[in-house]
Amino acid sequence: MSELRRGLRPALRLGAAIAVLLAASPAAAQDGGIDKGDTAWVLVSSALVLLMTPALAFFYGGLVRRKNVLSILMQCFLCLSLMTILWVMFGFSLAFAPDALGGLVGGGDYFFLRGVTFEPWGSTTIPGQLFMVFQGMFAIITPALMVGAFAERMKFSAICLFMGLWLLLVYCPVAHWVWGGAGGFFGLGGDGALDFAGGTVVHINAGVSALVASLLLGRRQGYPTSTSPPHNLPFAVLGTGLLWFGWFGFNAGSALAANEQAVNAFVTTHVATAAAALVWGGLDWMRHKRPTLLGVITGAVSGLVAITPACGFVSPLGAICVGGGASLVAYFAVVKLKPRLGYDDSLDVFGVHGVAGIWGAIATGLWATSASPNSTVDGLFYGNPAQVLIQLKAVAFTIVWAAVVSFVLLKVIDLVLGLRVGEHEERIGLDLTEHREVAYTLVD
Amino acid sequence: MSELRRGLRPALRLGAAIAVLLAASPAAAQDGGIDKGDTAWVLVSSALVLLMTPALAFFYGGLVRRKNVLSILMQCFLCLSLMTILWVMFGFSLAFAPDALGGLVGGGDYFFLRGVTFEPWGSTTIPGQLFMVFQGMFAIITPALMVGAFAERMKFSAICLFMGLWLLLVYCPVAHWVWGGAGGFFGLGGDGALDFAGGTVVHINAGVSALVASLLLGRRQGYPTSTSPPHNLPFAVLGTGLLWFGWFGFNAGSALAANEQAVNAFVTTHVATAAAALVWGGLDWMRHKRPTLLGVITGAVSGLVAITPACGFVSPLGAICVGGGASLVAYFAVVKLKPRLGYDDSLDVFGVHGVAGIWGAIATGLWATSASPNSTVDGLFYGNPAQVLIQLKAVAFTIVWAAVVSFVLLKVIDLVLGLRVGEHEERIGLDLTEHREVAYTLVD
Amino acid sequence: MSELRRGLRPALRLGAAIAVLLAASPAAAQDGGIDKGDTAWVLVSSALVLLMTPALAFFYGGLVRRKNVLSILMQCFLCLSLMTILWVMFGFSLAFAPDALGGLVGGGDYFFLRGVTFEPWGSTTIPGQLFMVFQGMFAIITPALMVGAFAERMKFSAICLFMGLWLLLVYCPVAHWVWGGAGGFFGLGGDGALDFAGGTVVHINAGVSALVASLLLGRRQGYPTSTSPPHNLPFAVLGTGLLWFGWFGFNAGSALAANEQAVNAFVTTHVATAAAALVWGGLDWMRHKRPTLLGVITGAVSGLVAITPACGFVSPLGAICVGGGASLVAYFAVVKLKPRLGYDDSLDVFGVHGVAGIWGAIATGLWATSASPNSTVDGLFYGNPAQVLIQLKAVAFTIVWAAVVSFVLLKVIDLVLGLRVGEHEERIGLDLTEHREVAYTLVD
Amino acid sequence: MKYVIAIFQPDRLNDVMARLEQKEIHLVTVTNVMGRGRQKGVAAVYRSHKEAGSLLRKVKIEIAVNDEYLQQTIDAIVAGAHSGEIGDGKIFVLSLEECVRIRTSETGSVAIG
Amino acid sequence: MKYVIAIFQPDRLNDVMARLEQKEIHLVTVTNVMGRGRQKGVAAVYRSHKEAGSLLRKVKIEIAVNDEYLQQTIDAIVAGAHSGEIGDGKIFVLSLEECVRIRTSETGSVAIG
Amino acid sequence: MKYVIAIFQPDRLNDVMARLEQKEIHLVTVTNVMGRGRQKGVAAVYRSHKEAGSLLRKVKIEIAVNDEYLQQTIDAIVAGAHSGEIGDGKIFVLSLEECVRIRTSETGSVAIG
């Protein structure tokens, strides 16, 4: 978000201005450029993003079989707890400290939050600790997104190890390039790749790694002939509702201020999601003579994914295109591509997050407009074709890094622990075999 | 809310004042009277109101039979997506653009959000786009409220068509009269009908239309003898909890600022809801020797409905009366009126939203007090009997418009598409026949 | 929070300063030291704390048997409604009005909210009514916490009576000592017991009373041999997710401002919870060769409990210790102590809230550091051993008061109404016998 | 003694129970089942993946009766469950060798009612 | 061979299972059912709409045994499920013609255990 | 006529149903059950409280067939449910005295199909 930063400057100059203005009063000194309104908004946004992980747990958990629902929820709570600790110890530093290894990753300056203060972060008007925890919520949900690809067959121990390493070796570097690095992307990002709230860092990253994981894990028993329908669709719908709600913190919160840019991100996020839900529903209707609810919520999530990198840069009408397009590409990936290639990405993490994420990153290069508040960049449709190439480059970098590192990690873990549970365990279900619990009593 | 507007002015004069105060600094020019604290609060409120629609989906979904729960959730998600798109394209303009057709509705000035900027909206201190999206959330949930009346028997295609037209032809005009029109109510509202957060526009509107719909649709098979109990009461309770939570955004957010008026609306909303829940529980206890949970949550929702128009104008103690009274009238409507008249308003949309909404509008005229922050109007109990008549007139206008237009719409749609699914489809359930899905697996 | 108050002063002096600064403008006069950003944050926090009670209802409800889930939800909604009314009528005054009975409790000055205005509360920058409703949310959830100890066997009528009296006779006095009293703790607290967001008032208070209740009620039929597993673990997980989300309002909101202290409380709350979840999961893993999800969520709640009194005073790294330690002590209490002593604290209210609450209060005395924003006190590990004793005294006072008064109340109610339902009712389940409802249909 | 098993449409349960009441047959055990019959199930679709002819919800009731009650039990069920449409269901009769009332340990015909 | 069907109070399941264990009867199939018996169900009320005498939760177990095990099976169930209160339930015994163990395709008595 | 009851692993249901289809046995009733068999259940643990050998999810199907169809019904079930592992389950055959199709009131063999 070197770009985002730039985007923010005006707002921040303003923040500074206020500080100056108040410098006369004792208050000012004490307050040191922290804006109460901005702080309130980012506090709330952090809470909203936290909620997205339980929300995701239900979105995924409702789609698996009864015997595996707890394993999904457990893996999401693993992310909530493990990633948080890793983040405050190493992750934040690796992502946001000054360059190390020539910008591949951040240095150790902030290990254990050393030097992360309550002073305004960078040129923002919120405390550094708040920026840290807000970003920490992103570091929780991103690995959690991959859970949908492992579903119903991966060893919990292997998941713990993989998730932890993945955060440090895949997420943090990419986050550093896009948001934390001086030049970003090994200095290449200097040319201004746009990613407002995490299209590359979060969705492409997780989506591609998920694909790799599902290929290495292999298919579930009986896939595709006799896998069973979602055991509790209302749970998936509940998850979607909470995701939509939380995503406002994810996207609009990324403005790091309660300003016009946040409002723009809020509006575009909402509109794109609605458009995507409509499109997927329509495709179902045409294809199966009935619109399905699972289709509509899958579309909504695809729209949320695609608008993530774009939300601060496009207009509400542009957002309709970004969202609508997201459902088209994701629908194609889920309904045509996956069956054809025959991999078992159980809950379509790649189809929804990977493919719609890539679409979103590109679409940002198409519909970005400098008319958006605090934004200075135009996309193809506003006369700046170059931006598309810049976006493509960022996408390519992310895909390659995520794919290669995830592949290596999984191979190694397979040797050390083994990735997959036994046939018998898979049949009985992970809840009982991996966690010694049953989700619902049949008789009590 | 011409009245509300007036109510807001002081706060806004203040906002202006600040702008003046800061005008010296470059910041000010750039900030143009946007208040970060107010913006943060309305951003959050918009998210809270969005959450109310999934919440409503679970409140309703838990009360129907297993075989129809998805159809309810689907209809709510239809509102989330379709209404959003219609709103940005036409709805907002029809509701909030300068008068057209002599104030019957807004003009086309804001079609496709043309001219909706990030400058402060009207005399508020929040960006116009934020006001637009906040109001858009109201346009989503209002039609969704009617879902409870169609439940378990209406064709999805007919619902899509009806909902869309209803938004443009019923909701937008009434919203324009009450909040968007110069004089409001064809200039009659100039005399100051009070509706803080949508008693007439939202609840009476939806409640009355719901009654019309349930009359035209006719009863469900086996009603009333062999309709079955709520298939999942905890879902209905979950929905209620989330509604209560989201309603703070709905009511306190309608102050469009984080000011004393918002606080008053927050407190009265909370108190009225509690009182209503207690009263309904008590009535159950007296009548059936046991308080029922369904009674308590129904009471809570009735209280939320009734306080909606009043929340900014009454005192906390007044709110206890508004809420308690709401349960009394709604209880009567649901328990006595409906069985007597024998219509099948499946989930009591009319009883709860219509009747309690009417009560709330009238009660506003009884307990309104100019002692409330930013408020200038007194009700009957504070020496201004006239206000009751003004309220009644507003109610009457809304009822007539909603009833007549909804009736015509439904009749036409019945001819074009047919309103009701076949007997066999109704028996199998709408989830499978209208959406090709099953909510819960029995065996997996 | 005499201490907290002190902690706040700087910020408040600042607030004042701003007022002075703006005094020139008409705005100022009108605004009277209310800060929009702070108000926005506390409005949101109040809504978040409200959500915690439905969240708790699901956390508990998922853990009981199908036949009793509604009784749990009902008892939580009883708190939502009854406590709210009692609070506005008497509770707030008893807790926060000037001393009566020599500081044992607050006087009647604020009965029926008389004299509770929209002017800034005390030295804060938020309206008095907002402070009142924010505190009211605490008065709702605290009694609700005890529901887990009564579960599956207590008469609803007895619960109503007990809860109401408990609020006025146990909660309000302790709240007055800790937060509302001049000197606090009969003037003893003057030496500065630390309780940022309610370790003593909320968790120890409820936990100890819950233990007393479970002892007086006796065990459920068939406990411990044939009690059955959680009927719906996903519900408990949903509750935990929402609790984690809402707790940010509970803890960070207790700063009563969107300032650095709120940020510190937010970060420590999040980190402690994550650490606690990890530790409990680890203990399970070691003890049963598998980590259980119920263990992880129980750990998370223990962490949230323990960090509550500490969140504003400790550092993020200190929070890891507070949280990790919480799981250790709570695990011991739940897994070893309870079976040994053989009481049936059905859902471990004492083990989780009582024990982890006591740990948290003590831990505050260990890890408190004046380096935290707006904080002036150091704990043992920062060279001030005295603080531990001060904390222990506060804990002791709370335990004694809660235990004695609860014991008396329950004994009296047992005589008047009887505490426990009949054997037959208990077998059939409270949903049907106490509330005439069934949670889930088996056939419809 | 006979053991009667009947499978029919869930929404007919109330009618059937009522009919049985009338005939003084009070004791019934009800189970939630899924059935595949003549009435081919509608195929469910999840992300465009068709679930082959999914099973339909049905309800199963079991009634142990003395031989003289058999006919009216069957009649009551048919009367309550009949709609003439495919999917109405079936009634199966098995012979019951012994019956024990747990509360009293009575056996045979007396224990049935 | 006999096919034993027993219906009793859900909260008795653990006891019954334990008793059966003692008698070395390990193989059991359990189903969640609802029953209307002597013990009249409590009427549920939804928004003041009374649900006529609602069904009560019961649990049903099925056990296939060889004839010589029949008596002790019945005894074990009675011992575990008996409370002397209305609602205790019933045991039904049907004759079992054939039994096949899917894993080994063994049939008859040997396949039962 | 025979009344066939089979209990097997839930994840085998699709295979079994398919096999039955092939043999033109279309009418089946499926129930969700829990079983305790040879295959000892894994003990579940809640807050370190062990649930003694918990029951495992199984699925039960019931099929009424005419005698001549019996063997192929059994074969189809075995073919679909067999995995050779403990837990595969059982098939039980009872004699069926009467069968009534509710829709038409037909009885006997004709009513079965």
Ligand SMILES: Nc1ncnc2c1ncn2[C@@H]1O[C@H](COP(=O)(O)OP(=O)(O)O)[C@@H](O)[C@H]1O
């Ligand atoms: N021969 C049978 N064996 C087991 N169950 C059966 C049999 N015949 C019907 N059923 C059950 O009865 C239900 C209704 O049967 P169906 O054939 O649809 O009714 P109809 O005969 O009126 O068309 C089926 O779904 C199935 O559950």
Ligand SMILES: Nc1ncnc2c1ncn2[C@@H]1O[C@H](COP(=O)(O)OP(=O)(O)O)[C@@H](O)[C@H]1O
């Ligand atoms: N004749 C019967 N046929 C089918 N089910 C029965 C029969 N008698 C009892 N049951 C089942 O047993 C349960 C308990 O029966 P009930 O009459 O209440 O017990 P008790 O005979 O001890 O009073 C009933 O709810 C019902 O499910």
Ligand SMILES: Nc1ncnc2c1ncn2[C@@H]1O[C@H](COP(=O)(O)OP(=O)(O)O)[C@@H](O)[C@H]1O
């Ligand atoms: N004698 C029996 N009576 C009732 N149910 C049985 C009986 N034998 C097996 N079952 C059912 O079949 C299921 C599988 O039985 P199991 O013994 O595990 O299979 P296998 O014989 O292949 O080891 C059991 O869980 C139980 O539900």
